[in-house]
Amino acid sequence: MKTVIKEIIICALDRAKRAGELELGNPPDVVIEKPKDEKMGDFATNVAMTLARKERKNPKVIAAIISRHMETGVAGLDSVEIAGPGFLNLKMSPSFFLNRLTDAVQQRNDFGKSSVGQGIKILIEFVSANPTGPLHIGHGRGAAVGDTLARILKKAGYDLSTEYYVNDVGNQMNTLGRSTWLRYLELLGRTKEFPKDHYRGEYIKDIAQSVIDQQGNEFLDKSEEECVPFFREIAKEKILEGIRQDLSDFRVTFDNWFSEQSLYEDNSVERAIEWLRDKGHIYDKDGAVWLKSSAFDDDKDRVIVKQTGEKTYFCSDIAYHQNKIKRGFKKLINLMGADHHGYVPRMEAVLQAMDYDKNIFKILLIQFVSLLRGGKKVSMSTRSGEFETLSDVVSEVGVDAARYFFLMRSSDAHLDFDLELAKQETPENPVFYIQYAHARICSIFRGSKDKGIQFPENTNVDLSPLVEEEEYSIIKAILTFPEVVEKSALALEVHRISHYLLDLVSRFHGYYSRHRVISDDIPLTLARLYLLDGLRVTIRNGFDLMGISVPEKM
RNA sequence: GCGCCCAUGGCUCAGCUGGAUAGAGCGACGGUUUGCGGUACCGUAGGUCGGAGGUUCGAGUCCUCCUGGGCGCGCCA
The missing domain is CATH 1.10.730.10 (Isoleucyl-tRNA Synthetase; Domain 1)
Structure with missing residues (x-):
């Protein structure tokens, strides 16, 4: 609708220029806004004020020139007025609005669509929670925001895909396997010490129980080395299944689930390291391999291969983002919890090291959620594993309310989620x-x-x-x-x-x-x-x- | 110590690339209905936009410093 108004203004500017009344070197960026008060008119523009400096004329004089070149009665324009310091206030005819209402209604589900996105291929990655436990409330906010952003971008004409990156590699997976194995032994009466840094949630016991239900005490007398890989895989699968279910219950689906493991299997990680080494972005020190990320605005260089020979999480992330670009995405959007914001500069450094424009990459940080019950904070004791899960919240307040509450605030502001209010009708x-x-x-x-x-x-x-x-x-x-x-x-x-x-x-x-x-x-x-x-x-x-x-x- | 985010009426928040007299909702107070869903509507009170400078025709919005709160600063992911 505003583009129509813009046309009218640009047209008038053009006429003024041809009449020699305005210089207009570069065509000005015409901004259309709503007048402060609806009574002042239907649309307003401040072009006269932004032009004042270049034209070396009083804004009001410029406004007068422009308004003289506008044709009332044409294109739905009823009247033009100059107001305040040099605003042009436009009033439109009733039919102008009525015709557009008709257009809108006829578009039905397509109303709201636009083509600003120009079909640009975008990949938005979100949630990407580690498969070591159920989604909690913070993931829920990320899921709601990411999913909605995806829908909005599609509506705005982008060619959009969504992806969940599964961190199915590394120590955490072994810890997960070990946690499950220990619970398994425990359930069968053979208690071992349960380390503090292992996963203590009830869901681990449930998984261990399911192994007992299906395979009995088969693993009772086998060695840890034999058992952990098995328990790792079964726990990962069960947890991922739960995550998928929670998300789909929350009306969030992904076009693709991307496994970190797969980047090792097809040697992408190795190749990415070699590529960076050839480019001179990598060096060896203290028995580890480092990326010179400090050359690109990161605070310090980062280890990508540890002394032990293991690759860091960051290392596979390099390969992952290279992979994204190779798949033809022109813009990458990542949603992350705000607690990971330290990760931003190093990721931007990677993109630059790979000679990509860092502007194609946008990380959105999603701030924390505080759950309130009757105005009081619900404490989240992660240590005991008894945190508020997404599915608990959804089953308490419903999907509609949960999504709305996650989406009602700017993502970079902390969110107070009042469970009582969300339930009220x-x-x-x-x-x-x-x-x-x-x-x-x-x-x-x-x-x-x-x-x-x-x-x-x-x-x-x-x-x-x-x-x-x-x-x-x-x-x-x-x-x-x-x-x-x-x-x-x-x-x-x-x-x-x-x-x-x-x-x-x-x-x-x-x-x-x-x-x-x-x-x-x-x-x-x-x-x-x-x-x-x-x-x-x-x-x-x-x-x-x-x-x-x-x-x-x- | 360094970095990122936040700070707007009692509470929770908007404020769109800087624009006209800073807006909602809740709460408070006071009203509205023999008619389509009162699960609604209307009105009143309440603000030095955390503080101090600066940039300009114009600053809640941009810059600098300060204060307060949150979060980071691993050969974890």
Whole structure:
């Protein structure tokens, strides 16, 4: 919608230039915004102010020149006014908005789509939790944000893929296997000391029990060396299965699950090291192999092969990201918990060492979540293994509320997740407030049907009976949806959608309480139903992006 | 010590590449309904945008310093 307005301004600037009234060396970047107050107009621009310096003219003078070159009555433009320090406020004709509402409604599920992404191939990697235990609440936030971001980017026209990187290599996996084996022995009455740094969660005992159920005491008298590999594999599989299940219950799916192990199996890791060595980014010191990451803004160099000959996690990550780029992705987005932020510079260093533009790589840090119950913090004692799991939270508050709460705040701000509030079915709970609006609209449609009013599904309705200021304010709000999606995509910010929907829906509730939709005035009724249809489409599309359901009845 | 994130009414947060008089919700106080879902609506009070400088036509937004809180700084992943 704003692009249309932009055209109008650019056109006027062009005319002013040809008339010799403005210099306009480089075409200015025209920014269209909403006036402070709706009464001032429908759109505003500050071009006159941004041009003031270059043109060496008073902003108000420039504004006057531009406005003189704008044609009212054309392209839906009703009037132009100069306001404040040099704003141009534009008023549009009613038909301008009504036509666009019709477009929006007809697009149905596609409303909100755009092409800013230009089909660019993007890979977004998120969650990627180690397969050593169930997903906790922090992973949940990452999952919700990553999944929603993926949906938003797709809607904005990117060619998007999602991936989960499985860290199925390394010490932690052996520790996992050993933990399970020890629990197995314990369950069979042969207690050994359980080391502090091993995985103590109940889920380990469950896995050990399942081994007993299926294979009895077969491993009771075998050596540790014989047992650990077996227990490692079975535990990994069970846990991964659980993670997949938790995620799918949470409406999060991945296009690909990428195994770290596979990078060793096909020698990618070796090749990446050799490649970097040839380029001179690697050196040997103290019996270890180091990457000269300090040459690229990292604090210090990093070990990629330990004295023991084992590769570090960071080492396979180099191969992994090289692999991503080789698969043709033009932009890589990684979501990580904020506690890993120290990892950012070294990853950026890797990309640069490989001669890639570091701007193709974007790490989004997701800040911590605090669970609250009745305003009080729920303590998370990870030491005992009794932390709040994602699945516990989801089963307590439901997927819709959980996703909404994870998505309602800017990702780089700490999140207070109030379990009690999330469960409430009252307007204080924004999820229900929005869902309620949708259900209410659906209810009105049911009511109109009962009254025998035929709402034409696929044809246009005469919208001229819509004359109320509130109706236009709702229409305008609906029409900004594509811009919200676009901006969310460009800024990689998911919380904008929830804020937008909340605002949209509160306009509707206010309107509803002051105006009747269904009345004896059939043309008016149809026009208002059409407006509500637009609202319904927008709410649904917005919640689709967030992965939240839109019930027709509650 | 170094680095990253955060700081906006009593509480939880918005504030879109710097723009017009800083906005919501909750809580508080006061109202609204014999009509489509009151699981709703309307109004009032409440702010030196953590502090101090700076950049400019203009700063909650950008820069510097400081304070307070969170998180990192492994041949762990």
